[in-house]
Amino acid sequence: MGGIGKTTLARKAFNDPYTVYHFYCRAWITVSQVYQARDLLLALWSSIAQSTDKMVEKSNAQLAEIVYRRLKGKRYVIVMDDLWSSDAWNDVKRCFPDDENGSRIVVTSRFKELATNVSPKKPPHCMNLLNIEQSWELLEKLIFGTASCPHELVGVGKQIAKRCRGLPLAIVVIAGVLSRDIGAYNCWNEIAEEVSSVVSTDPENCLDILALSYNCLPHHLKACFLYMGIFPEDCEIEVSKLINLWAAEGFLYLNSEKQLEQIGEDYVEDLIGRNLVLVEKKRFGGEVKTCRLHDFLRELCLKEAQKENFMHVIQRRSAKGVQAGTRNQRRLSFHLDPYSHATTAPAIPHVSSFVCFTLGTDIVPDILFFQLGFKLLRVLDVFFLHFDYFPVQILKLIHLRYLALYVTYELPASVSQLRNLQTLVIHGPWLCQESGGRPTLLLEYWSMPSLRHVHVTVACHLKNPFTVQDNLPRPFASEHLQTLYTIQFSSCTKEVFSVMPHLKKLGICETKEDYSIDSFSQVLNNLVYLQELETLECSFHTQNREVRRILGLALLPVTLKHLSLSWSYLPWKYMTSIAMLPNLEVLELKNYAFQGPKWGPTEEGFRSLKHLLIENMALIHWEATIFRHFRCLQHLVLKSCKLLEKFPFGVENLQRLEVHYCSGPIENSAKEIQEEIEGIDVIIRSDRFQHSA
Template sequence: MAYVAITSLKQTLDQLKMNCKLEFTFDEVKQFKAVSEEISVIQEMLQDSADRNYDHTMMKHLERCIRDMANKAEDIIEEFVYIKAEALDDAAIFEEELSLHHHMMEVLSEINSIKYMLTKIYQESDAAATKVPRARNHSVEHASGWSSTQEETLVVGIDNDLLKVKEKLTGLPHKLDILTIVGMGGIGKTTLARKVFNDPLIEYHFYVRAWVTVSQKYVLRDVLLGLLCSLTRLGDEIFKEKNEQLAELLYRTLKGQRYLIVFDAVWDGKILYDLRRSFPDDRNGSRIVLTSRLIDVNMCVNLDSHHHHMSFLSLNDSWELLRHKVFLEESCPPELEVIGKEIAQKCQGLPLGILAVAGHLSSIRKTKDCWKTVADDIRSPESKDQENCLDILALSYKSLPHHLKACFLYLGAFPQEFEIPVWRLIRLWAAEGILRAEWPKTLEEVAEMCLQELMSRSLVMVRKRKSNGGIKSCGIHDLVRDLILREVEKEDFLLVLKSDANFFPTDAYYKRCLCFHHQISRSYGMFNSSSRIEHCDYMKPAIPRCRSILFYGRLQVTEFDKMLDSRVTVMDLKLLRVLEILFRFFEHFPVEITQLVHLRYLALSARTYFGTCLSQLGNLQTLINEHDRNVTLPSDIWKMPRLRYLHIKNGACLPYPAGAKAIASNSLVLTNLHKLSTVSFTNCYRETFACLPNLKKLGICVMQPSHNCLDDLLYLAELEKLKCVFLGRGQFSGWNAFPPKLRKLTLNGSFLPWEKMRTLGLLPNLEVLKLKDYAFQGPEWQVEEDEFCQLKYLLIDGTDLVQWGVTGSHFRRLQQLILRCCRHLDEIPSGVGEIPTLQIIDVDDSSSLAVSSARLIQQEQYSMGNDGLIVRIHSRE
């Protein structure tokens, strides 16, 4: 990870130039500049190494030297910055300055030695250059936005499988039956199951269908809720029910129906045993489908069961999949076909391996020499075991450019089968310092490009999409994750600690990223009964160089109450950049966290009245009485200059930045903060927003709205995304203006009259508008001619709207219209169908008149030759 270490150090030095709150001597500035210039040269040389032939053993050794040098320099600099930020006495500062000067001279000397060795290696490689060029990685140009075909894959070689599975599901016997689709990881079990699930015959044959993915360590409650959410619309009260009530509700929902339930990625058949009483057998041909790597996964239930074994693709099917992935609808040049089939044969018929290699072939020159190099790099295995499959996938990893390797390996920080929110992944990448800045792009934009490229190489899969077509969540295949963990161990990149560990390994000292998965052992010692790190023998010497701590654990309430309280000290975590603890609630914000001057990403869960407010909307006085228990962020939060993302799950109060002089002097201004959520609207005034000049995303809860309480949002000049949740129906009459750069707006429970929509309609850049739980109320909404010029997505979820005045001349860029719980709407005006850009009308749990008018719009458009408009109808019935 030499390139990543250099990139992080370069970013740290660049940040020092912009840090006006710290004063450095002339000699310090000079040394910082010299180091920055020298490592930029090394960075460029490493970037160029992908196109050279060299002694890999010598280069690997040199890369370790580069990594150690960069990490050492960064530790020295950031420790010095931490000491200066603590404002110690002059004598201590002077002593640290002398130490800094000495260490930086050593670093410069090491850099000169490394440059000499790199130059020597490259000179030797040039002298020994062969006539056959190595395959070269070309950076892929990406258009703005996300390709809608990222997750689409040509399905080949499973036609017979599809036919056999459909026959088993729709034929005899009439009694409840189980079908298990069995095969190794990456062979296409989920692809086949999804193809069957969405088949028109299957949709017609079964009255209700549900799909749930079962993790290796599943939680029964999550599975029950997942099934119920697939089958019916749930109210908030359902989440209070016990497992027994949920199981009974599932039984009642399925009773009398011919149903199809798919359990994807099952590792333990106990899930069927736990749910056996929730599946009624009405002898009407209902079916349960499992996908699993284990043949006997369903042996623990007394239901008839059958297996369908997935086989590897034939050579012809393998080549067809590879050819289509690389060339799409174009034909393959004849000179590449023979070598292409050789590559396909070496992939052993494993679809996942074929897609990974095809992604690599798509990124290199399409010449016979380049493809021959790829064919030679794939070791032809004698057996089809998992290690051989990893070797095939490893080709894609080894071929990644330097800047993508760290992004790819970072995915190992998340637990198995974890659905990764893209917003979290993007922000973590940006905060970790593993991304190289590419002006004028922001770090977030660079991260999105990296994610797109990993998806184009079939290394990352799309899980869910956002309203605007972007990627909402992603994930990786189990086999890809196995590869990542194997490479992570080799590269010494991060350390994953699981529930079966009871102490920190000795090599934790050298790790810069620690990830906790599943249950967290009390003996880890990060938090003991007093939660003070200095009282812990295990933790104190373990991670002084740690930059990231990520918790993805799950604890019982009784356990974490014994093990944790609300306080965290910084002790040996003074260099921390990323801290995410979302598995438990904090009664009070850990004030010690504000001493972490290098912190860029902070995500915590607060125990606050926001967490229960949605179930108590009718009892406003109860919420008001709970206000005193709300978590309030400490005033020192304004003294965290590097903070870029602050996420408080369930909400907290933002402190008022006292002192106009401090604001004017820039000492309390969070210049780097880009995302803030979720905060109470208390203290959110013009003075507060003046301290957040570059905020781009904001989530707020409004407790007792007053007249024009949102007007000061106008001063957030860079704000692009805003979510407002109103928890009480106070005297809120609307607003006068919103930030002009606002692109996405979500309003929940504001109960405004439709006349106030005018302010939103005139926003020049608004693309996504979500109106939930009576954001607006009243029987009529008349859209004006000059409103919503850029709107692409409109959601109305919960309203008493009856008449909607809209024509084809309105919403000229609208692509998706989603109507939910619009039970009083007398029609969707026919003019909606005349909107030239409209692609989808989705009507869910709304009036029969709204449903009829949606279908009529589709028929009218079809008769005029517009068969591209999709109308989706959902209902509780």
């Protein structure tokens, strides 16, 4: 049954360090009740190759052949989670070559008959409900960790555990409720009585148990939780996007001490702590990158949202759902098939969010702008809808706060009319004629007083906020702008940065058009105007391999907490300036960010560094001692450092060590640490099969 722990068990085996080391290729795909074979094939390729570039143009047969060839001759493990029909298995099984080399395929399903069909020679492993002792052990561990439950709560605690009927999901969720009131006997007793009243002999009534956790949420978190139901089943939800959507809807209550983004992060952590939201991925540095809802919890979202008239989800293969039940809805989410045809719809004037997870353009002309009659729209996410032109109707959405588009055209300057816009997300192969093929943001961003986040997937050129005739700032500076990705080096000017003094995250990319030998020095000179910058991601043009004459590296803002460099080919002597950044916690050095065979850090530096990534570098001798040169370092990752001869002394003092595709001596040393040193999490990924790739 759902929530019994199938996915949890599979994920623990999948992520176990020995599994990571043993299998050359690992892939995890979630199937679910409603699936498309193409989605499964793309997910397989994305897991194996870490990219889907140019794959969207392939047919299903071509994708299957590409996946088969990538797996051929390699030892792999594939997990197909939440399988509901034999059709899904039949659609992808031809992708898996059987070379009798110990490869494995793991399938989770609620149906024993389906499992037997998938693997007729091997009986399935049937999960059992927990007994009373196991239930109490799990509940106590989730609430108190390694400590013991207070004696006065043991009796009522065991009563609660017993009434969860052995369902791990119910126990986990109830633990999230109880952990908020540790030691409150009356609260525990009330929950015990409620559990008893809603749990019958049918364990599928778990939804009522989950509702207990929802009912215990404060009012502001209820809205945030229900809003997560707009995403499709088993969707991996990007936390930063979720927070921006919450902000656009007005769910985040601003106070004088914290900004909107910090409040949103607190809300996410609260929902995770209550076990209503599951962590999917973390960023290098420890922050939660993506999350997801368990199937049961999403069902609860949809149930409560329908009850409260909070949201309407139009499911795949049900375009008729647009016709009914939507008139008074506040939020719409489309999960249609790409070939669905929905050509009529009633006007829906009160909608505040319109989010579409539908590929194609069939629903655009008749539904999206002309018939729905949006007047109060705050969120418009149509990334999956491909327009050949900018829909001018968007300019009439004066309340719009969140806009996500997939574009193949120049974004008009008239977007600046959206004075309430907080987040602008632009994807796609952006075509531009006026700037010679390089996209340009023509919008007058400095005159958009609410703008907080700009995400552009292609390195673009920003329009200068000053003109020759006017050397003064515009009346409305972009005081709230927090995030800007991705702009060219040539846009990193004094004029651009001076109108965004509170910028915290910046992504810049050197292009062939703006390359010069001292381009980075010019950028650094202007970073002085970003006095609150915390994250800087900088990538240079890969074809330019000259040694750079960078004189201003010491001008990096002292506020930086996260720095990422790629393709810069800097001499190691310039690392001294980076090492002296007092607040730097995360450092990512990728693709020859520094060059030279020897790196000897200074003892005075890296006072706050906790996470260090070195990837694809020609480093041979790393002459350092962790507890002297990297006193706070917790997490070290080495990737594709094939020339490195040995670790710096003292890596056994780390909390986590990862070695991917490095030299034999480094791998052997990591294995010794893994076997001999307790308290350090060691992950090793070997490239011994790389010749067959």
